[in-house]
Amino acid sequence: MIGLKEIAKLAGVSISTVSNVLNGRKNVGPETREKILRICAEQGYQPQAQARRTKAEANRTIVFVFSDFDRDFYLKIIHGMSDCLTENGYDFVICTNKSSGNFLRSSFASGAIVLDGSMTDEQIAAAATPDLPIVTMDRILADERVNAKSVVVDNYPVMSEMVQALIDKGYRKFGFLGGLSFTLDNKERFAALTDTLARNGIPFDQKHYYHGNYRENSGYQAAKLMLLSNDLPEVLVCASDNMAIGAIRAFEEQRIRVPEDIAIAGFDDSDTAAVAGLTTISIPRYETGYLAAKKLLEMIQGTESRDPFKISAGIKWRRTTR
Numbered sequence: 001m002i003g004l005k006e007i008a009k010l011a012g013v014s015i016s017t018v019s020n021v022l023n024g025r026k027n028v029g030p031e032t033r034e035k036i037l038r039i040c041a042e043q044g045y046q047p048q049a050q051a052r053r054t055k056a057e058a059n060r061t062i063v064f065v066f067s068d069f070d071r072d073f074y075l076k077i078i079h080g081m082s083d084c085l086t087e088n089g090y091d092f093v094i095c096t097n098k099s100s101g102n103f104l105r106s107s108f109a110s111g112a113i114v115l116d117g118s119m120t121d122e123q124i125a126a127a128a129t130p131d132l133p134i135v136t137m138d139r140i141l142a143d144e145r146v147n148a149k150s151v152v153v154d155n156y157p158v159m160s161e162m163v164q165a166l167i168d169k170g171y172r173k174f175g176f177l178g179g180l181s182f183t184l185d186n187k188e189r190f191a192a193l194t195d196t197l198a199r200n201g202i203p204f205d206q207k208h209y210y211h212g213n214y215r216e217n218s219g220y221q222a223a224k225l226m227l228l229s230n231d232l233p234e235v236l237v238c239a240s241d242n243m244a245i246g247a248i249r250a251f252e253e254q255r256i257r258v259p260e261d262i263a264i265a266g267f268d269d270s271d272t273a274a275v276a277g278l279t280t281i282s283i284p285r286y287e288t289g290y291l292a293a294k295k296l297l298e299m300i301q302g303t304e305s306r307d308p309f310k311i312s313a314g315i316k317w318r319r320t321t322r
Contacts (some may be wrong), residue, residue, distance in 0.1 A: 002043050010043070011036050014145055019130040023302045061091045062296065063103045063112040065119065073270065073285075074115075077137075080289025081113065088297055106131035111296045113137065117183055124148060133299040135292050139184050140308050147306075149299060151292040154310035155185055158281050159192035159237075162265060162315050166235055167200050169322060171263065175208035175233030177222050177243050189239050189267060208233050212243045219246025227254055232262050235321065241266035241273040241280055248276065248320070263321040277319035284311065 004022075008015045013032060020028050021036045028036075062085055066074055078094065085092045090110070095103050097118050104112055104127040114124055115137040125146045128134040134148040141148050163174070176193055179186045194204045210225065212218030219238060223246065226232055238244035244266035248258055258264055266273055269282035288311050298304030 007036065007039055007043065010039050016130050016145055016147060020302075023130075027305045059106075059108075059110050060089060061093060061109045062293065063100070063109045064092065064094045065097060065100045065104070065112060065114045065116050066094070067097060067116040067118050073268070076285035077115070077289035077292075080286040080291075081293040082289075084290045084293035084297070090297070100127075104132065111135070111300050113292050113296055117180060133296060135296045135299070137288070137292055144306065147299075149295055149304065149306045150308040151288065151295055152184065152308060152310055153283055153288070154312055155188035156192045158313045158315065159189045159267075160196045162279075162281060163193050163196040163237065164200075165315070166237075166263070166265070166321065167196070167202065171235040172202055173208075173234040174202070174204060175210065175226070175236040176204075177210045177212055177219060177236055177238040177247060179212055179214040179239040179243070181211070185267075186239050189237075193237055207231075212239070212246075214240040214242055216242040216246035216249075219243030220250045221246075223247035223250035227251075227256070232256070235263040235265065238264065238266045241268040241270040241278060244278055244280070244320075245272055245276055248278075258320050259322050265321055269316055273316075274318075279318045279321040280316050281313050282316045283313050287311070 004015050004018050008018045011018065011032070013036065017028055017032065018036055021033050022040075064078065064081060082092050093103060093109070097116050100119070103109060106129060109132065111133045112127070113135045117138060121139065121141055124134060124136060124141065125143060125148070128147040130147055132147070136148055136150045137152060140150040140152065174193065174197060176190055178190055197204050210222040212222050219242065222243070227250070236247060238247065244264050248264055251258055251262060256262060264278065266278050266280040269280045273280045291309065291311065295304055295309055
């Protein structure tokens with residue numbers, strides 16, 4: 001009996017493309033769609049649509065894979081996901097990368113959401129089968145053939161807006177405290193800073209780039225290094241609130257005043273940032289989690305494209321910048 005593999009070979013396309021057409025997904029061009037359907041008719045191939053629907057109806061579990069449980073960062077995201085999935089009658093399982101192999105399979109779940117920097121693109125691509133769509137929240141996969149969609153923060157425009165506003169306030173000597181260098185968030189946030197400075201004719205000195213890992217202690221240690229150099233920037237833009245809070249703690253221990261001696265800005269708008277009076281960029285984390293779950297359910301139903309979906313963010317001006 002002819003199957004998907006043979007149909008794909010005759011059409012000169014991938015198996016996943018044939019699967020997308022037969023499942024009614026809209027991410028295949030009309031000519032290719034018509035060709036595949038014509039070949040199916042010619043070969044007498046009858047997809048077992050009803051069997052697939054029965055399986056989908058019986059298996060109503062979504063898996064969320066995260067790297068480690070930073071309560072302040074993940075809680076609102078998880079709340080948004082949970083609300084969306086509960087409203088639509090799905091169960092919700094949360095796991096770390098170490099145990100994800102037990103859950104990232106179509107026999108267990110209908111789909112998965114991944115927010116885990118320790119998972120490689122190759123691991124995600126291998127898990128994202130035609131029967132297990134995946135939404136990623138920390139990267140955009142380069143391979144468009146993978147059954148995955150990205151829901152990510154639109155870092156660049158809002159960071160550009162904040163840096164431009166800082167320039168307009170009179171700041172010229174910028175420092176950047178980055179997170180993990182390979183992450184999409186860090187790349188986009190740093191690119192927005194340097195591009196905006198360049199547009200204003202302000203060079204960025206690489207000696208003012210400090211490395212962290214998004215955690216508070218890395219910000220504290222980076223600030224200690226800055227103090228040893230005796231060459232502080234006028235404003236330190238941090239890739240996360242946690243690192244900004246750590247840097248403020250280190251400066252305050254040495255009686256360096258914020259914002260009088262050095263201004264500081266973060267990214268995330270955590271609850272701690274509000275208490276500290278930190279200027280930051282506010283990510284709507286509940287809404288981000290809700291939308292990630294919503295987009296995944298639409299992929300399961302075959303009504304959502306794989307184009308990346310970007311979440312807008314806004315600036316919260318507080319006392320750590322003048």
